[in-house]
Amino acid sequence: MTLHLSTMPACPALYDLAIFIGRFQPPHRGHLDMLEHAFQVAHRVVVVIGTAGQARTPKNPFTWQERRDMIDAALSPAQRERVHYLPMRDFYNEARWVEAVTQGVAQTWATVAKADGTAATPRTALLAHFKDASSSYLTQFPHWQMEQLPRQHDIDATQIRDALFGTASHHTPPLQQLLHTHLHPSTCDWLAHWCEGADFVRLQQEWQMLRDYRASWASAPFPPVFVTVDALLQCQGQVLLIERGHAPGKGLLALPGGFLEQRDTLWQSCLRELAEETHLTLDDARWQAAFVQSRVFDHPDRSLRGRTITHVFQFNLGDQPLPPVQGGDDARHAHWIPVADIAHQSDRFFDDHFHILQTMLDLETDGGTPST
Numbered sequence: 235m236t237l238h239l240s241t242m243p244a245c246p247a248l249y250d251l252a253i254f255i256g257r258f259q260p261p262h263r264g265h266l267d268m269l270e271h272a273f274q275v276a277h278r279v280v281v282v283i284g285t286a287g288q289a290r291t292p293k294n295p296f297t298w299q300e301r302r303d304m305i306d307a308a309l310s311p312a313q314r315e316r317v318h319y320l321p322m323r324d325f326y327n328e329a330r331w332v333e334a335v336t337q338g339v340a341q342t343w344a345t346v347a348k349a350d351g352t353a354a355t356p357r358t359a360l361l362a363h364f365k366d367a368s369s370s371y372l373t374q375f376p377h378w379q380m381e382q383l384p385r386q387h388d389i390d391a392t393q394i395r396d397a398l399f400g401t402a403s404h405h406t407p408p409l410q411q412l413l414h415t416h417l418h419p420s421t422c423d424w425l426a427h428w429c430e431g432a433d434f435v436r437l438q439q440e441w442q443m444l445r446d447y448r449a450s451w452a453s454a455p456f457p458p459v460f461v462t463v464d465a466l467l468q469c470q471g472q473v474l475l476i477e478r479g480h481a482p483g484k485g486l487l488a489l490p491g492g493f494l495e496q497r498d499t500l501w502q503s504c505l506r507e508l509a510e511e512t513h514l515t516l517d518d519a520r521w522q523a524a525f526v527q528s529r530v531f532d533h534p535d536r537s538l539r540g541r542t543i544t545h546v547f548q549f550n551l552g553d554q555p556l557p558p559v560q561g562g563d564d565a566r567h568a569h570w571i572p573v574a575d576i577a578h579q580s581d582r583f584f585d586d587h588f589h590i591l592q593t594m595l596d597l598e599t600d601g602g603t604p605s606t
Contacts, residue, residue, distance in 0.1 A: 237484070240440070250356035251343060252276035253378060255322075255371075257284045258301045259294055259391045260359050260425065260473040262416045266308055267386035269317075275381065277352075279317045280342055281305060282335055286321035287580045287604035288588075289486050290433060292399055292441035293402060293538055298604065300424075307420035318342050321604050322582070326533040326589055332374045389416040399441035404429040440481045444538055448458060451540075460537075463504040464491030464587075466594055467514075469523075472572050473591065476511050476565035482538060483584035484496040488592075489546070490565065500528075504547045511565035514557050523551040536586040546590055573597070580604070 252272035257282075272279045292569055296304075298321040306314055320338045325331045343356050353513035360378040363385060372380070394416065401409045404426065413422050428434055450460050466489055469475040475487045492507040494500065500583040509515045516524075526548040536542060551557070577597045580588040581604075591597060 247275060247277045248357070249276040249359040250278060250352060251339075251346075251358045252361060253282060253339060253358065253375075254279065254361045254439070255282040255284060257294065257391070258305065259285075260394060260417065260421060261305050262309070262389055262391060262394060262421075263303060263418065264386035264388065264389060264416075266418060268363065268383060268530070269305070269309075271292070271381070271383060272359075272361055273313060273316065277316065278343075280320055280339055280354075281317060282320045282322050282338070284322050285324050287323050289483070289581050289583060291482070291538060292395065292437050292438060293389040295395065295433070295437050300428075304418075304421050304424055307424070308418040308462050318346070318458045323604065324361065324589070326531075326536065326586060328371060328374065332371070333574075336375070336377075368384070383505035387416060395441075398425070398429070398434075399438045400445075421606045436484070436529060440484075446499050447539060458540060460540055460542040461494040462491055462542055463494055463500055464489040464544050464546045464590070465504050465508040466546055466548040466571070466591070467551070467568070468490055468595075469556050470553055471574075472556065472570040472597075473576065474512060474514070474559060475569050475571050476561060477567040477569070477585055479561070479564055485566070486584040487571075487579070487582050488584040488587050490568070491546075492564065500545045501547070504545070510563040511561065512559040514559050514568075516557075521549065524551050527548055527594075531586060531590055531593075533586065538585075546589075546594065548594055584589060 252275055254265075254268055254272055256265060260322075269279065270280070283298045283301050285294045288294060298319075302321075305319075306317075309317065311382070316539045320332070320335075320342055322335055322338065325334070335377070339358075346352065347354060349355070358378045359381045360372065360375050360382050362372045362382045366437075397409055397412050398404065404410075413425065417425070465474070476490050478484055478486050478488050479559065490508045490511040491504070492511075494503045495506070497507065505518075505521060528545055528547045530543065531546055532543040534541060536544075556570050559569040559570065573595060576591055576595075583591075
């Protein structure tokens, strides 16, 4: 079955602009039905693609550009002229994220208004479907008229990802039936090609590792809360980072760190992990002199391994010579990387480690919208 999206509103448009926010991992027929409504009620549509500029994970396997292309392939040429895409980072701070989305939409409309000679202040609708608690952000845009819609199709993207990664071969009839029932044909074709590549193989292995990891504590009386420590060490305007040697996040950049040991204090665990993963050791007095601050990062969704609270200890060695480092234990490599080079590498970092650096080092980035 081919989905035919309308090209123009069936009647005079109620709005100048319709906003549709989602992760689209991947875009399915429910998303496309929402887009159908957007094209019916508005002259222009802005699709805000969330979780942009991050490393691929089993939960977010596709880049924002790939998601844009999958959506675009389901539209007619006329519709592509009416749709605009706004990639948006995650901030783990709802107020900051809402501000970035609002500003991004305003900038998009300013460009459209200038080109079209249309109203400076658009009549704007926000398309909304309240799936679960994760949809609460939709209430944070009172300046837009909410167009609330019921669930479109009995599917969500999690089911599709789990079927993709949990099936030995993507050619199996049950998987193909699921995909062709709930995805546009062009998306099915795109996924068939993607599943032949290295990204799929790596993410499938990571999905299986995370599934087994969760199963290992599934019989616990309460869901566990993991406590970790990370070291943010600066020297001569550079930051010490490691390249992870194992899944999850194999090959990604991260702060040196690990799980809190049973008999360690947070401070002791931080310095122990730092020494194990980078072979950098200093006496405690020098660490005390270099200590800047410690902060807790505890967003419920910061790690796919489960509820993980990390304590980050920041140190600054000033202008002394860069200490030699070498990857060890769980770290494949250890590197000193200039702070100025970090801001544009968000898609190379594990979990929320880029957000940690952005927060603690006050990095200047792109305001929430990654570049193309």
